[in-house]
Amino acid sequence: MEKQIIEYLSKYTVITKELENAITESAFFKNYKKGDILLKEGGFSNECYFILEGCIRSYFLKDGEEKTIEFYTEEQVVTPANYAKSIPSKYYLECIEDTVLNVGNPALEKEMFDKYPQLESLSRVIAEIVIANHQETFTEFKTSTPEERYLYMLKTRPDLMQRASQYQIASYLGMKPESLSRIRKRLMKK
């Protein structure tokens, strides 16, 4: 599993043998079951995650209904918005599959960044890529019809259809379950 992290990081920078060893030695893994909640609305967060296997869904409740914000899958970083801050979370994080995570915390992060500034530099680069991707997804969303949004998801994240429920995907796409089902039927006829 350590290998997977090194491979991921190597996409962005050269990982020296020394850094590889440090990461391998400090890496901390946890196994979760489908349905496990990593963070609750109103809760505090002192952990960030790198997904080795599985799927995490973020959602919140609006008028008693679950509204899915995001799905995170393999090789994605999940940093709760309130990570290491003393403010309550606005949303839930739930494992919707059995999930294996590399778990980080502020103390470990600080230790590693102090020792290996290259790692902090890498975190910045990755954060900037995440920003650019977010922006693209948001733009696509804002300027698309519901059907186009669904097609964009099929193109960019086809695995989600197998991993999440129709109900979760509908709210993720900002539509009602009935609308999603109507769109799918229409497209199948084409």
Added chain:
Amino acid sequence: MEKQIIEYLSKYTVITKELENAITESAFFKNYKKGDILLKEGGFSNECYFILEGCIRSYFLKDGEEKTIEFYTEEQVVTPANYAKSIPSKYYLECIEDTVLNVGNPALEKEMFDKYPQLESLSRVIAEIVIANHQETFTEFKTSTPEERYLYMLKTRPDLMQRASQYQIASYLGMKPESLSRIRKRLMKK
């Protein structure tokens, strides 16, 4: 103007006198006129910006119509998605007011980060705040009605109503200009 940058950065970390001097000496400012284009669709980007005064709009063309992605105003960082990469931009960046920018480039960035790792650390922290804010805005957008979206903008970024045209704001909110005008009329009657 240098002071404004130092004040902004001081919100996130302690800026030593030495770092303050380095920033002040290396800071590079440019003035732009309303209507100036900083980046074109298909163009390459070797500059990132910190807005001291003014407003930048990002947009792209879809079927000949301008679709506004984002408005950036004072104390916001604008890093084009293709910054320092050899890929063409998917959107335009336009000054919609006379604008004063602190302009960065990859060489200067590298020099400053190498010399002051604290600055890179700060960039990472700010990037993570930007990610959390993006996520919140996107979530709000996805789970809101058009009227709620408009009210959310009035609450979080009331200045935009004065700075941008109705046409630009409508597409920023993901709706047609007629829908925005209908919503505004309805709310004024309340």
